[in-house]
Amino acid sequence: MSLKAKNFIESQLHRAGVLINGNRAWDIQVHDERLYDRVMRDGTLGLGEGYMDGWWESQALDQSLFRIMNAKIQNAFPRDIALVLSTLRGRLLNTQRLRVKEVAEKHYDIGNDLYAAMLDKRMIYSCGYWKEAKSLDEAQEAKLDLVCKKIGLEPGMRVLDIGSGWGGFLQFAAERYGVNGVGVTVSKEQATLANERSKGLPVETLLQDYMSLEGQFDRVISIGMFEHVGYKNYRRYFEKARSLVSDDGLMLLHSIGGNHSTTHGDPWSEKYIFPNGMLPSVAQIGAGTENLFVMEDWHNFGADYDKTLMAWYENFQEAWPALKSQYDDRFYRMWSYYLRVFAALFRSRNIGLWQVVLSPYGVPGGYTSVR
The missing domain is CATH 3.40.50.150 (Vaccinia Virus protein VP39)
Structure with missing residues (x-):
């Protein structure tokens, strides 16, 4: 786990009023610290897959995500690999017609x-x-x-x-x-x-x-x-x-x-x-x-x-x-x-x-x- 990635994500969540391992319903509980590198590398894909794998949790997930989106902290994150690949696929292929x-x-x-x-x-x-x-x-x-x-x-x-x-x-x-x-x-x-x-x-x-x-x-x-x-x-x-x-x-x-x-x-x-x-x-x-x-x-x-x-x-x-x-x-x-x-x-x-x-x-x- 990269301490730099953890500190960056923690600081961004703080802007949204969300704490890691805090005691409020919308605070995020991290169960696997590999999550930080995964999110930095894969963005929303890594965040969602991390939740699916049980690496993090929130008692009031919709409230956590709302606070994160409302604070627009996603704009502070660097462009991730998953998003780059999605962008390229969208520009090069017409998957909606190829795979109707x-x-x-x-x-x-x-x-x-x-x-x-x-x-x-x-x-x-x-x-x-x-x-x-x-x-x-x-x-x-x-x-x-x-x-x-x-x-x-x-x-x-x-x-x-x-x-x-x-x-x-x-x-x-x-x-x-x-x-x-x-x-x-x-x-x-x-x-x-x-x-x-x-x-x-x-x-x-x-x-x-x-x-x-x-x-x-x-x-x-x-x-x-x-x-x-x-x-x-x-x-x-x-x-x-x-x-x-x-x-x-x-x-x-x-x-x-x-x-x-x-x-x-x-x-x-x-x-x-x-x-x-x-x-x-x-x-x-x-x-x-x-x-x-x-x-x-x-x-x-x-x-x-x-x-x-x-x-x-x-x-x-x-x-x-x-x-x-x-x-x-x-x-x-x-x-x-x-x-x-x-x-x-x-x-x-x-x-x-x-x-x-x-x-x-x-x-x-x-x-x-x-x-």
């Missing part, structure tokens, strides 16, 4: 039992809308209803959901607004369960890459999928969406977004949670939609994702005794870290959650925003 199904195989297909236990009753794996909600179920129904109102759903409309997950949005829209629709996902587990849950409704989920879609739809929505598209493909994504939405239709994009443009994801998240994932910026979405769509509305309710993630974390903790026979202890630490590190990112406002309403030629007389 990888994120499904490594994340969405790991077990419907896990997601059914962690999520709300409709299995919505995206940010809830907590404006008036008092529970996760209420927050997710409020989000689904918000989307339906923003795109002005009416009975008989044909709706496309790009990246439709377990089919929750289309099921809700068919039940409450009388629409019919098609969803697409690259996850076998999602497609199978979505179609089981949609029996009797005029909606179906296809196991298909969005780029191979054809047809015309009155409304196109995409909730929590754009983070998998990749910056090299943003323009192609919007061109495809434009070809699918009718000239007088609307599109709603629901996506996590970053405060600056990037060409890669976070090394730990890329390796363990969302392979090839990256967050778009305002500028990148703007460039992707230019001359294709009129931007009608842009709504950021990223602070609500903090509440959503912590609700998922509580559900995961409660369900773990029933789940642990299918997953090992390292998975438990990895998943617990994932949910709380993302909660901290939203709480610190380092990232946001955007709903963007787009129209091909502009809504005649203007679009009325819904909140």
